[in-house]
Amino acid sequence: MENMENKMQTTELSPREEYHQEFLPQVHKIGATTMAIALILSLLPTIYFVFIKGIEVPLSTFISVMIAIFTFAIGMWLSEPAAFWPVLGSAGTYFAFLAGNASSMRLPVALTARSSIEGGDDLENPRTHVAMIIALFASVVVNLAILLSIVLIGDGLISILPASVLAAFNFVMPCLLANNILMQSKGPDGTIIKGFLKVLPYLLTGVAAQLLVKNVFTFLSNYGILLAVVLSVLVAYGFYRRDLAAHEKQNS
Structure with missing residues (x-):
């Protein structure tokens, strides 16, 4: 036991x-x-x-x-x-x-x-x-x-609800997108302008991609978001190569 x-x-x-x-x-x-x-x-x-x-x-x-x-x-x-x-x-x-x-x-x-x-x-x-x-x-x-x-x-x-309030629901999605953009743009010090300028190239790339598929490459109309993402990645890679070259030049 x-x-x-x-x-x-x-x-x-x-x-x-x-x-x-x-x-x-x-x-x-x-x-x-x-x-x-x-x-x-x-x-x-x-x-x-x-x-x-x-x-x-x-x-x-x-x-x-x-x-x-x-x-x-x-x-x-x-x-x-x-x-x-x-x-x-x-x-x-x-x-x-x-x-x-x-x-x-x-x-x-x-x-x-x-x-x-x-x-x-x-x-x-x-x-x-x-x-x-x-x-x-x-x-x-x-x-x-x-x-x-x-x-x-x-x-x-x-x-x-009155019709005016129901019509305002159409602005919910743009407001959410704008809020996301501001959140991405806000810097550690609370300022927005400097961060927004960094985000701006990607916003312009996305708008340009949508305009291209709607007016030029209409056969890609179902792939507008994909094209915007791919072009944004290429833009980001271009900025990365630029900053890397500047860093190497500074160290040399």
């Missing part, structure tokens, strides 16, 4: 060992499974409309939409998981990207949860992950409750 108790004591895992040996494998198993299920569910509307309702959509439309999304989001797909993982950890990363709003909502929630417990700066601390998971779950519940309320009352609310 005494030998059995000694054996149990020697085989008992510490919290950190249990975290690495038992918790993390389950996190990746459940996380990968739920992400795969979410991927399949995201395809169901398209499958329903195309194969059940019989709505015919040209293949070129699918390709152009995929290219547009890919060229717009590839930077975020590669950079955000790598940038957020040191803060969120494995469980938090699965949670944040499955629920959405990773940078604007889940990341601040995780940082707040980490700052509220002792040793929250240590990502290897199991308590850190427990606190973040609970906080992220609470944020998702609140987010869904607010979203559901807006969806349920949205139709009724729109029906009573």
